[in-house]
Amino acid sequence: MDILTILQILDSTVRLATPLLLACLAGLFSERAGIFDIGLEGKMLMAAFFSAAIAYLSGSVWLGLLAGISASLVMSGLHGLASITFRGNQLISGVAINFLAAGLTVLVSQDLFAEGGRTPSLTGAARFEPLSLPLVEALGGVPMLGSVYAELISGHTILVYVAILCVPATWWILFRTRFGLRLRAVGENPAAVDTAGVSVSRLRFAAVGICGILCGIAGAYLSTALQAGFVKDMTAGRGYIALAALIFAKWRPWHALGATLLFGLLQAVALRYQNIELGELVIPVQLMDALPYILTVIILAGFVGKAIPPRAGGVPYVKEQ
Secondary structure (H helix, E strand, O other), X not given: OOHHHHHHHHHHHHHHHHHHHHHHHHHHHHHHOOOOOOOHHHHHHHHHHHHHHHXXXXXXXXXXXXXXXXXXXHHHHHHHHHHHHOOOOHHHHHHHHXXXXXXXXXXXXXXXXXXXXXXXXXXXXXXXXXXXXXXXXXXXXXXXXXXXXXXXXXXXXXXXXXXXXXXHHHHHHHXXXXXXXXXXXXXXXXXXXXXXXXXXXXXXXXXXXXXHHHHHHHHHHHHHHHOOOOOOOOOOOHHHHHHHHHHHOOOOHHHHHXXXXXXXXXXXXXXXXXXXXXXXXXXXXXXXXXXXHHHHHHHHOOOOOOOOOOOOOOOOOOOOO
C-alpha cells in the first residue's frame, strides 16, 4: 500500500467521521446535563432532509443549513418538552423522535418532489464545495508534507473544519467556563444546582438546544456536503454509532474525536476495499460494511471498560417544595 492510498483512506476517514463527531458532541452536551438522547438519529435525518430541500428550492446551501438546524432544534424542543417539562421517559421520547423523522421526511419529500422519498440532486451553490487552503500549490513540491497538506488537510468542505474546531470549543465550554461547570453539575447533582439558585430546567434546555444545533449541522453535512441530496434513511444508523462513540469516549470531547475517527476509518476501509485477502482467507465486503455496527454492539455491551455516565442522567428532576 503506497503513501497516496493511505492518504486517500485517511481523507475519507475525516469526511465520514465528520457527521459522527458532530452528533457525538451533541450527545455529549445533552448527556452531561443529564438528558439522555436516543433521538440523535432522528434529528440528523430531519436536518438532512430540510437542508437538502430548502437548498434545492432556494439555490442557497446556507439557507439549507439554516433550515436543517431549525428542523433539528424543533425536534430538540419536542424532546426537551417531553423529558424536562413533562418529566417523561427520555429514552421513549428519543425513540419517538426517530420514528417521527423516518416517516415525516419520506412523506414530505414525496409530496414536494415525487421522487420516491428523495430530493433532486444538488448542484452549484446549493451544496458545499471543497475548500482549497492557502499554500497548497507552494507546498506541492515538498516531499510528504505537500501530499499530506493537499490530500488530507486541504480539500474539505467548511463543515469539516467547523466540526474539528467544535472539539476544542466543547472542551473549553465544558471545563473552562461557568456555564460548563453548571452544566456538568446539573448532570451529576441537580438538587445542589437548584439550591444554589440556578434553574435546572433552563440549563438542561440550553444543553438540548446546543445538541439540536450540532445535530442540525451534522444532518446538513450529510445531504449538502458528503452527498448531493437527501435519500430515504440516509443517516443509516449514524446517530446510534455516535452514541456508542460517546460511551467509548466516556463523555470527553478529545476522546470523542478519536472514537469517531476510528468508526470513520472502518467505514473508509469498507468503501475502499470490496474484499480483503489475508493469505487464503478472504474477508467479504458485507463483513467490512458491518464492522462499524459490530463495533457499536461491542461497545454498548461493555467490552471496552467501565464507562460511568453522569449520575443524574435519564432521571427527571422534581423540585422539592
